[in-house]
Amino acid sequence: MDPTLPFDTAAGWLQETLVLPLLYRLGLMQWEDIGYGWALFAVYGAAQVALMYAICLPLERFRPVERWPDSKAVSVDILYTLISRIGLLPLFTFVLFYQLQVWLNGWLTDNGYVPPTLERLFPALLGQQALTFFLYVIILDFADYWRHRLSHRFGWWYGLHALHHAQRQMTFWSDDRNHLLDDIIGFVWFTAVALLIGIPPLQFPLLVLLLRLLESLSHANTRLRFGWLGERLLISPRFHRAHHGILAAGQTSCNYGALLPWWDMIFRTADFSRDYVPTGDPEAPEVLATGSYAAQQWAGLRAMLRAMVGRVAAG
Amino acid sequence: MPQRLRGLFLGALLSLACIAGAQARGVVLVVNSASASLSVVDMATRREVRRIPVLREPHHVMLTPDRRDLLVGDTVGNELLDLDPGTYALRRRIPVADPYQLGFSPDGKLLVINGLARAQVDILDAASMKLVKRFPLKTMPSHMAFSPDGARVFISLQGTNRLAAIDLHEMKTIYEVTIGRVPAGVMWLNGKILVALMGDNGVAVIDPASGHVDRIVPTGEGAHQLFLSPDKRILYVNNRVVSTTVALNAADLTTLRVYPVPGGPDDIDFAPDGKLWITQRFAHGLAVLDPATGSVDSIQVGRSPHGLIINPNAEASAP
Numbered sequence A: 001m002d003p004t005l006p007f008d009t010a011a012g013w014l015q016e017t018l019v020l021p022l023l024y025r026l027g028l029m030q031w032e033d034i035g036y037g038w039a040l041f042a043v044y045g046a047a048q049v050a051l052m053y054a055i056c057l058p059l060e061r062f063r064p065v066e067r068w069p070d071s072k073a074v075s076v077d078i079l080y081t082l083i084s085r086i087g088l089l090p091l092f093t094f095v096l097f098y099q100l101q102v103w104l105n106g107w108l109t110d111n112g113y114v115p116p117t118l119e120r121l122f123p124a125l126l127g128q129q130a131l132t133f134f135l136y137v138i139i140l141d142f143a144d145y146w147r148h149r150l151s152h153r154f155g156w157w158y159g160l161h162a163l164h165h166a167q168r169q170m171t172f173w174s175d176d177r178n179h180l181l182d183d184i185i186g187f188v189w190f191t192a193v194a195l196l197i198g199i200p201p202l203q204f205p206l207l208v209l210l211l212r213l214l215e216s217l218s219h220a221n222t223r224l225r226f227g228w229l230g231e232r233l234l235i236s237p238r239f240h241r242a243h244h245g246i247l248a249a250g251q252t253s254c255n256y257g258a259l260l261p262w263w264d265m266i267f268r269t270a271d272f273s274r275d276y277v278p279t280g281d282p283e284a285p286e287v288l289a290t291g292s293y294a295a296q297q298w299a300g301l302r303a304m305l306r307a308m309v310g311r312v313a314a315g
Numbered sequence B: 001m002p003q004r005l006r007g008l009f010l011g012a013l014l015s016l017a018c019i020a021g022a023q024a025r026g027v028v029l030v031v032n033s034a035s036a037s038l039s040v041v042d043m044a045t046r047r048e049v050r051r052i053p054v055l056r057e058p059h060h061v062m063l064t065p066d067r068r069d070l071l072v073g074d075t076v077g078n079e080l081l082d083l084d085p086g087t088y089a090l091r092r093r094i095p096v097a098d099p100y101q102l103g104f105s106p107d108g109k110l111l112v113i114n115g116l117a118r119a120q121v122d123i124l125d126a127a128s129m130k131l132v133k134r135f136p137l138k139t140m141p142s143h144m145a146f147s148p149d150g151a152r153v154f155i156s157l158q159g160t161n162r163l164a165a166i167d168l169h170e171m172k173t174i175y176e177v178t179i180g181r182v183p184a185g186v187m188w189l190n191g192k193i194l195v196a197l198m199g200d201n202g203v204a205v206i207d208p209a210s211g212h213v214d215r216i217v218p219t220g221e222g223a224h225q226l227f228l229s230p231d232k233r234i235l236y237v238n239n240r241v242v243s244t245t246v247a248l249n250a251a252d253l254t255t256l257r258v259y260p261v262p263g264g265p266d267d268i269d270f271a272p273d274g275k276l277w278i279t280q281r282f283a284h285g286l287a288v289l290d291p292a293t294g295s296v297d298s299i300q301v302g303r304s305p306h307g308l309i310i311n312p313n314a315e316a317s318a319p
């Protein structure tokens, strides 16, 4: 049996019983394909959340790094996760990415350039779905390393990214804890790379599921190392925790990678020595750590603007 | 249904079944739009026997008029794949922006390509595959039908509720008229243009000369695509929202029977044994509908199956 069948069946059910009748009543039937894209995203997003919950929760229970008297600050991270994996964000990014890809690639085709894709560059890849996917992952992870590193380098950008670092009660829910603007920049970044190499949007949902699980796991409050070799192949909770350490907050940090530690090793930003450090950003305003969703968004925006104005004033 | 009609309907079905015998032989090629692949399904065993990867997002498949080439349009991949109809081996990859819907003019000389996402209709010289003219049409050109003399092509514009008519001799737009909510499938039948209205619950009957809507034949919510049976007596309409296939008398468009087909039925092809093979967009399946009994079997294929073709390597049947 096709392993994607249960997910696809759920998405189909969602489309038939909820999305289509709703679009029909609203007079928006021309968007039925986009609606189906959202149903698929929402189902796979829900599966991501369920899977990471099933795997990370026991780890955090039985092998925690830290124990907190209460974990109030965690609940806002749950909200971040639901918004970014199931809610409107996937719809927005899907529609936007799709439109951009269609527009740009169609324009290129019209002008006699064949839009680039890895499979066109290396025709042997067509049909080698898993291999092709991993090549795409490696390229995107490399791009993401630089996006993340630059988001620490520039003060205005770090004003937004500090939101991700401010969490002192870091758990597997913290992966999606980002400023909306930071998410949008990340999306534009991803899109630019995707258009250069021709990312297949919906071709590998199960592999994406596993990768997102690994990213969530890397934030988990758990004593988990992958061993000397394992930690040099994939990013472990121990490795990413060092990036969230109070000493690594701000403009010079270490361990920027998301999935693969290779880029940190190549560009000499890897630090494998830090063991289970406390997390947080001592210089960030308290509201970024413990404020509500709206308060955090507002504070992040102000931090960004302050950094921009500060630079102008100082320059 | 009046008694006489019912007799005619059953008679047509029975004669089809007798000609064809018990079991259809051969294969169905299905285009899986959201898993970037083609499925080859054995009709006798009703199993997927092969899956062929394509680049990004293929939607429709069509034979060239000489039946020598099988064309698959990959919209996000921006290419038209030219396959061997017998082996599905790739012969050529033709760069084309957003090839969503394909249609050859009745004389086979022109290939019309609707670019749904890019709001354009390209008219190609079929022999050379060179662009003759592009019509930017707002928005979402989705389906098409030719007048039998090949002088005109009619195109539904899903995003703006309109029907466009293009004169293929003069290469110019004759009209663009509002016809109803979210027009999809288009067909020329008995001197009229029929357009399935996906945002409504039926099929608009339109005067081809003026674009005027004479009436709307109710079929079900989300009317999407129209197909004429090989004997030209029955018109089948797929309704996307209520998930039904409706059989209409092709002569007067009265309803003969309503078949529930789950999973958002989309395209249909007719098997030699009289059964209808229907892609189920949201059930990742290929439904086999027996119009005599109304029974539906479903075969699993890839995600969001859209276009399909039965026995693409068969000789052309007598007209």
Ligand SMILES: [Zn+2]
Binding pocket: A148, A152, A161, A164, A165, A243
């Ligand atoms: Zn960081």
Ligand SMILES: [Zn+2]
Binding pocket: A164, A175, A219, A240, A244
């Ligand atoms: Zn992090």
